[in-house]
Amino acid sequence: MSYTPLVDAEGFAAFPAPAKLNLFLHIVGRRADGYHLLESIFQLVDAHDTVWLRVRDDGQIVHHNPMPNVPAETDLTVRAAKLLQTATGVSYGVDIRVDKRLPMGGGMGGGSSDAATVLLALNRLWHVNWQRQALMDLGLQLGADVPFFIFGRNALVEGIGEIMTPIETEATDFVVLHPPVHVPTPAIFGDPELTRNTPSLKVSLLEGTADWRVLRNDLESVAVRKYPQIAQHIQWLSQYAPARMTGSGSCVFAAFVAKDVEKNTSQNQANAVIFGLPKEMSGFVTSSLQEHQLLGFASD
Numbered sequence: 001m002s003y004t005p006l007v008d009a010e011g012f013a014a015f016p017a018p019a020k021l022n023l024f025l026h027i028v029g030r031r032a033d034g035y036h037l038l039e040s041i042f043q044l045v046d047a048h049d050t051v052w053l054r055v056r057d058d059g060q061i062v063h064h065n066p067m068p069n070v071p072a073e074t075d076l077t078v079r080a081a082k083l084l085q086t087a088t089g090v091s092y093g094v095d096i097r098v099d100k101r102l103p104m105g106g107g108m109g110g111g112s113s114d115a116a117t118v119l120l121a122l123n124r125l126w127h128v129n130w131q132r133q134a135l136m137d138l139g140l141q142l143g144a145d146v147p148f149f150i151f152g153r154n155a156l157v158e159g160i161g162e163i164m165t166p167i168e169t170e171a172t173d174f175v176v177l178h179p180p181v182h183v184p185t186p187a188i189f190g191d192p193e194l195t196r197n198t199p200s201l202k203v204s205l206l207e208g209t210a211d212w213r214v215l216r217n218d219l220e221s222v223a224v225r226k227y228p229q230i231a232q233h234i235q236w237l238s239q240y241a242p243a244r245m246t247g248s249g250s251c252v253f254a255a256f257v258a259k260d261v262e263k264n265t266s267q268n269q270a271n272a273v274i275f276g277l278p279k280e281m282s283g284f285v286t287s288s289l290q291e292h293q294l295l296g297f298a299s300d
């Protein structure tokens with residue numbers, strides 16, 4: 001199914017940038033350059049930023065509403081557009097606006113998804129027509145999570161985020177809580193107590209004999225030790241369903257799988273948890289997506 005953008009009165013077209021959750025995340029090794037090898041199910045969810053784009057003929061790339069703490073030239077949307085412009089030599093430019101809703105630095109991949117959405121949308125709008133793998137290779141230069149969003153399907157992800165196998169996941173409603181702490185990813189990966197040798201479960205996950213719901217996020221034990229607020233949020237959410245961290249944090253989530261109950265009931269369960277949230281905590285409900293809305297913007 002192809003996505004048709006809404007266009008506003010100023011000629012900006014709207015493109016969704018969905019978030020992801022790491023249903024589990026194991027560290028299975030380390031590369032010679034120090035980067036860690038992951039094994040993780042990346043699940044797309046319907047919580048999203050909206051990236052607004054308007055093609056320019058003069059080659060300029062202009063961000064119209066940069067975030068206070070992220071200068072325009074370092075914003076991943078601008079960097080993505082520049083990277084594609086340089087790699088393809090197109091003479092077009094683009095005006096960019098972002099409606100930011102996803103928690104920043106929350107382990108939900110918001111910045112990476114914004115960048116992937118720019119690459120996918122400009123692949124169309126600039127008539128670049130690159131194949132998906134070429135866009136994924138380019139996206140990896142911007143961050144380890146970018147290729148996943150260009151891949152556009154729920155996936156078992158390996159390497160540092162560049163090796164993907166599509167995987168079926170069940171319709172699920174998630175409660176996500178956002179502890180008010182900023183977790184520096186390098187400090188978590190660099191912690192001496194991080195477990196770096198979890199055995200690979202790839203085969204059993206693909207065969208469907210291992211259930212992600214009983215697995216863990218290896219980064220979580222390090223993060224909760226450094227940031228007690230993450231532990232408090234996990235503890236509160238665990239009253240209702242098993243709760244765990246996504247990515248390198250700080251967001252934590254619990255899953256209500258629709259097949260376990262009626263779909264409406266899983267949504268109602270998730271809503272009931274959010275309505276009971278203590279006032280010092282913030283969070284939201286989001287549902288699993290089958291695929292990225294812009295999947296058709298690159299060919300396979």
Ligand SMILES: C[C@@](CO)(OP(=O)(O)O)[C@H](O)COP(=O)(O)OP(=O)(O)OC[C@H]1O[C@@H](n2ccc(N)nc2=O)[C@H](O)[C@@H]1O
Pocket residue numbers: 022034035036037038106107108109143144145159160161185186189246247248249
């Ligand atoms: C763990 C994940 C899962 O999605 O977390 P989130 O970013 O979503 O929280 C990502 O792979 C995170 O990738 P990314 O967000 O690109 O990490 P960066 O900020 O670039 O990495 C910061 C630092 O963390 C370490 N790092 C990062 C990724 C990795 N696979 N191994 C590492 O050792 C490196 O020291 C790197 O310099």
Ligand SMILES: Nc1ncnc2c1ncn2[C@@H]1O[C@H](COP(=O)(O)OP(=O)(O)O)[C@@H](O)[C@H]1O
Pocket residue numbers: 070074075076077098103104105106107108109110111112113114115247248249
């Ligand atoms: N468009 C963008 N949206 C969010 N963050 C961005 C963006 N561009 C650059 N960044 C930077 O990337 C960092 C990580 O962003 P984000 O993707 O939201 O977190 P995570 O990788 O934990 O999921 C932010 O703290 C910010 O400094």
